[in-house]
Amino acid sequence: METAPGAESLFVGDRKTTLGRTQLLRLMTNTAVKHVASVSTVPRPRRMRMLPLVILAATSLCAGMVFFLPAPGSSFANAVESTEAKLVKAYPHDATAFCQGLVVYRGQLLEGTGQYGRSRLRLVELESGVPDVDVPLANDVFGEGVTVWKDQIIQLTWQNGYLIVYDAATFKRTGTVAYRDIDASLKEGWGLTHDGTHLILSDGTSLLRFIDPETWRVVKSMRVKSGLRSLSRLNELEYVNGEIFANVWYQDRIARIDPESGRVTGWLDVSALRPRAVRRNREAVLNGIAWDAEQQRLFVTGKHWPNVFEIRYDGGR
Numbered sequence: 001m002e003t004a005p006g007a008e009s010l011f012v013g014d015r016k017t018t019l020g021r022t023q024l025l026r027l028m029t030n031t032a033v034k035h036v037a038s039v040s041t042v043p044r045p046r047r048m049r050m051l052p053l054v055i056l057a058a059t060s061l062c063a064g065m066v067f068f069l070p071a072p073g074s075s076f077a078n079a080v081e082s083t084e085a086k087l088v089k090a091y092p093h094d095a096t097a098f099c100q101g102l103v104v105y106r107g108q109l110l111e112g113t114g115q116y117g118r119s120r121l122r123l124v125e126l127e128s129g130v131p132d133v134d135v136p137l138a139n140d141v142f143g144e145g146v147t148v149w150k151d152q153i154i155q156l157t158w159q160n161g162y163l164i165v166y167d168a169a170t171f172k173r174t175g176t177v178a179y180r181d182i183d184a185s186l187k188e189g190w191g192l193t194h195d196g197t198h199l200i201l202s203d204g205t206s207l208l209r210f211i212d213p214e215t216w217r218v219v220k221s222m223r224v225k226s227g228l229r230s231l232s233r234l235n236e237l238e239y240v241n242g243e244i245f246a247n248v249w250y251q252d253r254i255a256r257i258d259p260e261s262g263r264v265t266g267w268l269d270v271s272a273l274r275p276r277a278v279r280r281n282r283e284a285v286l287n288g289i290a291w292d293a294e295q296q297r298l299f300v301t302g303k304h305w306p307n308v309f310e311i312r313y314d315g316g317r
Contacts, residue, residue, distance in 0.1 A: 080226065082253070082267040085300070088310040092129030095277070095306040097122075101146035101155070101192060101236055102288035102301060102308075105168075108132065109290060109299070109308065112146035112155050119143030121155055121166065126308070133171050137164075145192035145236055149199065149213050156189030156201070163189060182211060183218045191237035191246065195259060200244060202237055206230035208244070208262070224257055226264040231255060238289035240298065247287045254289065254300070270300055273309050278302070 093099075097120075101112035109124045119141055123133035137143050137157075144156035152174075153166040162176040179186040182201075186209070191202040198210040198219060210220040224231045224246070233249035244257040245268070252271035255264050270286055278284035281304065288301040288308075301308040 080264055080266050082269050083313045085268055085270045085273060085309075085311040085313050087273060088297075088312050091126055091299075091308045091310070093301050093305055093308045094124075094129060094131075095304050098303045099236075099288040099301055099305070100144045100303075102238075102290040102299065103146055103148055104290045104292040104297075104299070105148050105153075110146060110148065110153065111288070112143050114143045114158065114303075116140065116142050121146065121153070121171065123171070129308070135166075135171050135173075144189045145202075147192045147194055147199065149194055154192060154199070156192050158190075159188055161187075163192075177216050182216050183209060191235050193237040193239045193244070195239050195244075200237055200239065200259075202234040202246065204233060204235070204249070206232040206234065208234065208237075208257075222259075222262040224255070224262045224264065226255070231264060236287050236289055238291050240289075240291045245289050245291075247285075247289060249287075250282075250285055252286050254286075268313055270309075270311070273300070273311070274302070275305050275307060277306055278304055 096118075097111065098114045098118065099111060100114040101110075103110040105123065107126070109126055111120075111122050111124055113120045113122070117139045119137040120143065121133075121135040121137070122131040124131045141160050142158040144158050146153065146155045148154075148168055151168050153168045153171070155164045155166070157163065161180070162178045164173060165175045165177065166173050179189065186201075186203060188203045189201065190204045193200050194213070195210075199213050201209045201211060203209075206224045208222045208224060209218050210222070211217065212219050224234060231248065233251075234255070235247040235249045237247075238245045239259075242259070243265070244259050246255045246257055248255055252269070252274055254268040254270060256266040256268060257263070258265050274286070284302055284304040286300065286302045288299075288305075290299040291297075292299070297310055298312070299308050299310050
């Protein structure tokens with residue numbers, strides 16, 4: 001069960017329960033009153049000597065607990081380091097492209113784009129931004145995240161209910177895999193990457209699925225949390241030096257996720273790089289992360305952004 005904002009979990013007897021701040025204070029106050037009332041069982045002379053001490057101790061306990069309770073909507077457990085992305089170089093990017101996935105492939109950028117009637121799979125020359133390969137999807141298909149697995153390119157669709165498999169050498173479509181065959185609860189595809197063993201898929205919630213690329217079965221599901229809260233709207237994904245980097249829809253920052261625990265270990269702030277041309281376009285969000293493992297380069301872009309940015313950050317390249 002997820003803990004609501006401003007709520008705390010604790011054990012009452014042998015049960016774990018979640019209480020709001022007001023309920024928790026009421027519980028502590030009632031407990032203190034019971035302790036004070038218990039003094040009534042002590043003989044009167046001794047009771048009179050003990051009563052002020054008991055009241056003082058109970059008051060101090062309540063005051064101390066109030067001081068340490070997190071404020072509503074925040075928690076010290078949510079505080080993780082945020083690092084500002086630093087620009088290395090800007091490259092041209094097709095501003096009509098609704099970027100949904102980005103991968104470094106053969107020294108170029110493999111990009112999957114979205115929107116009905118405009119979704120494509122493209123191999124783009126980095127320096128010029130011009131596609132060498134451009135494969136349109138059917139008009140009724142909304143393209144999403146992409147990754148390269150061995151000799152295959154895999155592209156998700158949003159709500160069409162399947163992913164598309166291509167031959168990585170020819171870009172010819174070789175088949176599809178239904179989401180229901182991967183996981184009956186999987187309804188949408190958003191972001192896709194891999195860790196060298198499993199495909200990692202996001203569906204717009206806080207859940208990441210680890211999928212065996214040979215059997216197309218889920219081997220592990222993991223809820224991503226920032227502090228005590230689930231982090232939903234996970235979008236485009238990239239596996240970077242043992243971490244999962246994730247775009248979060250409508251945020252100009254990238255979550256750095258521990259692939260073992262699902263815990264957000266840090267944030268990469270890209271807000272300073274948001275192009276002026278799209279600052280008034282709410283849908284032109286940061287969405288696109290590509291890691292060049294060979295040259296240790298990190299690229300980011302967004303939907304309708306006129307540039308792809310090579311970036312660096314403290315603690316990384």
